[in-house]
Amino acid sequence: MQKSRMKDKPLSVLLHGVILLLVWHCGGQSQMIGPTQPLIAMTGDDIILPCQLEPATDVVDLTVEWSRRDLKPRFVHLKRDDAELLTQNSLYSRRTSLSINKLKCGDISLKLSKVQVSDAGTYSCLVPEIGAEAGMELIIGSVSSVVMEISKFKNEIIFKCKSNGWYPEPQVFWLNSQGNQITAESKNSAKGSDGLYTVSSTVTVNKRQTHSFTCRVQQKNINQTEEAHIHVSGDFYLVQCNPAVQITINVAVCFLTIVTTVLLIWKCGLKKTKISRHDEEENEVHQTEMEEKLQRECEEKKRLEDDLQNNEEDLEHVQRTIKKLMEQKTSLKNQREKLNILLQEDKTEMKEILKKEKETPPLDKDKKMQKRGDKKTNLEKRTEVHEELLKTTEKLMEETENIIIQMTERKGKLEKDREQIIKHLREKQRIERDLEESVRETSEK
Structure with a gap:
């Protein structure tokens, strides 16, 4: 970023030089942009x-x-x-x-x-x-991830989609495997004490069929969309057993349980302490790893936030520079038109002097010729000054146009960089939320 600002320095020097040359054109009351x-x-x-x-x-x-x-x-x-x-x-x-x-x-x-x-x-x-x-x-x-739930009731499957922590209030859509919108049985939206919205929606379908759905939650005002996808095949659902068969199985399971309980109970007592200690160690290691990962994600997020701020400051500087250059270009164009008018007037006046020299009577010729000669000399000098100013103006216009092109290219690059930074920053924020939730769940265990 520092190198980029150093490259802008020659352009800034040239811009200030041009503005100083044309300072007599400037003026006006300050306004807030x-x-x-x-x-x-x-x-x-x-x-x-x-x-x-x-x-x-x-x-x-x-x-x-x-x-x-x-x-x-x-x-x-x-x-x-x-x-x-x-x-x-x-x-x-x-x-x-x-x-x-x-x-x-x-x-x-x-x-x-x-x-x-x-x-x-x-x-x-x-x-x-x-x-x-x-x-x-x-x-x-405010945006949050989408959670999908499945429940069964008789011969139907109920798909529920839920997302909390949105602002402004979002819309919920269900899409089938072809991407077409389908109608939901229910849609609910509630605003919490923190001002954030929780939305949910359900779809009910028949069992023993393959279903593929996408639940999409979106907020157009902030251009944010989150979605979750679920696929359930027909063979996922088990056929219910005959009641007599179910009773036989239950009796057999109970008998085997009684026989094996005596053999297993002493082994369970020996292993219980070891397993519990092992689980605690694994939880501690897992929590430490998650906390370290969360720390790294926070540092990366802070770096992205700093990059975004620097990018926005550079973009704002470039936009102001382009605006001033465009105003300067207009001013130079007006000056060029005025100089062309003055040169045309100089040429007309020169023709008049040459014409009068030819028409001067012999008696007054010497005296008037000297007077017209002085006038002609002054006019030639003035014409030369106007021509030099015109060349300088045209050169400044060309240099200003080149700077505008360079700054416009720079603006485009900064805008693309800004989009990428924002995209990465939002991803880091999502990862950070997930890691915080994981750390909290691990500590509760």
Whole structure:
């Protein structure tokens, strides 16, 4: 990542040089730039709420407000007089922060840690002294794995699908082996005290047939889908025995049990202590292995979170750079048009001077020729300056276009990297949840 930033340095130097050449074109009131699309975050994650002053202005000594109008008190984070005040809503206590280094560059993005379901809403970032404000919507999501259960009742098989820990409320679908949707007998959804939803659904079919089903739970708002697949063959179900045969078998089993109990009871007593001790040792070894694996997964997850944050910061920097370059390109284009107009006027004026030189009477010829000569010389110098400025402008336009192409390619690569990091991070989160459950079950044993 450091090497990537070093490569950007020559481009940044050239960009600042171009902006300095055209500074007389710049000006205007600062405005706040925020995301145009809703932001999506999963519960437990950290997220950056982006907000940037354009043009960039140092706001370290200014008041910075982050708020939600639907809350009382409404402040999510408040910085005033170079101090972060404790007047924020208690829901966000110790979970928000601003970067001093970023504030110096007009970046008042807010870091929100350990996202909760209650964090969903519309946020506003404001610098009152400048009057610049922007709003954004944050959508919170939570996803959980799908569990399948099978039960039998008379001549029917009941398939039950269940998943808990979702937000917002998801939909449940059943699909057959061909991928076609089938109708479920029941669908239930309940919201817990933690704000998360638990959903379940059942399908009933006949026995002695081969069945293959997929239960899919999805939430389109956060673009999340989890599913479980089950396949049960017809010979899985045993035929019930005749009652008389069943009684005979039971009597035989009881007789054999009585005979063998006396022989086995003393062996069981000897082995019980050894087996119990062996099981405890195996459980301890297994729990240690699971805890070590969980630690490794947590470290890998932290590394991915750091990579994601660095990627998002780089992507934001590239997007701002592309925007400034496009504005610069437009400014250069306008300047080129103005210079072409000035050169056309120079040519017209030169034709007028040459025409008047031919028409000047002999008596006034010397005096007027000298005056027109001076004017002609000044015009030639001015034309030369305009031509030189036009060449410089065209060269700057070409260099700006090349930088835009490079930065656009960089943006595409960063976006692809971001998708891969998010994919791997979600997988690590799923593995971490499974490992925590395994460690808890092992410790209970």
